[in-house]
Amino acid sequence: MDSAVKKSPLKAIRQKCLDCAEIQPHIRRCEFTTCPLHPYRMGKHIFYRKAKPDNYRSPVKAIRAECLDCCHGSSSEVKRCQAESCALWHYRLGKNPFVDPEHSQRLRERMLKARNSASDRENSIHTVIET
Ligand code: SF4
Ligand code: SF4
Structure with missing residues (x-):
């Protein structure tokens, strides 16, 4: 190769x-x-x-x-x-070595943000159901 x-x-x-x-x-x-x-x-x-x-x-x-x-x-x-x-x-x-570290850091941060907002949404749904 x-x-x-x-x-x-x-x-x-x-x-x-x-x-x-x-x-x-x-x-x-x-x-x-x-x-x-x-x-x-x-x-x-x-x-x-x-x-x-x-x-x-x-x-x-x-x-x-x-x-x-x-x-x-x-x-x-x-x-x-x-x-x-x-x-x-x-x-x-x-x-x-082909992945730009800054790009992968940005991706990680975006994923974390998406995960956090999904869990916030889930928590607020539970709060509405319980009240
Ligand atoms: S150390 Fe890794 S890259 Fe080097 S010959 Fe062995 S398997 Fe291949
Ligand atoms: S998994 Fe390992 S042992 Fe099996 S074909 Fe690939 S390199 Fe060879």
């Missing part, structure tokens, strides 16, 4: 699984459930808008865990990794 091609974290995981397919030809039936990438091996976010399990990891965090496994737990080795052709390379530090 050409690392210059920007792929989303899910697409990068999918690519990594396709690269791994020489060892594990049936990605859908991959039995390596301990592989951090396993939940996302089909390139889909299976937890999107669903209850998350206790051991939930986002796709980027799953990539980070995979990179740590790859480097025997050494975060400095992950940082120094020079395998730029690896599909996971851009995300190896557990962050998405």
Whole structure:
């Protein structure tokens, strides 16, 4: 894979699984459930808008865990990794370098605001019903 091609974290995981397919030809039936990438091996976010399990990891965090496994737990080795052709390379530090931090902060604030006003609305409905 050409690392210059920007792929989303899910697409990068999918690519990594396709690269791994020489060892594990049936990605859908991959039995390596301990592989951090396993939940996302089909390139889909299976937890999107669903209850998350206790051991939930986002796709980027799953990539980070995979990179740590790859480097025997050494975060400095992950940082120094020079395998730029690896599909996971851009995300190896557990962050998405293609997301503008200010933009994601704005999104977080907007979501929080929407959530708070929804809960305020719910509270005022309860107050009206109780009175
Ligand atoms: S989930 Fe892990 S072991 Fe399975 S195909 Fe993907 S990279 Fe390979
Ligand atoms: S990006 Fe580097 S550390 Fe991560 S899986 Fe690929 S080769 Fe290993």
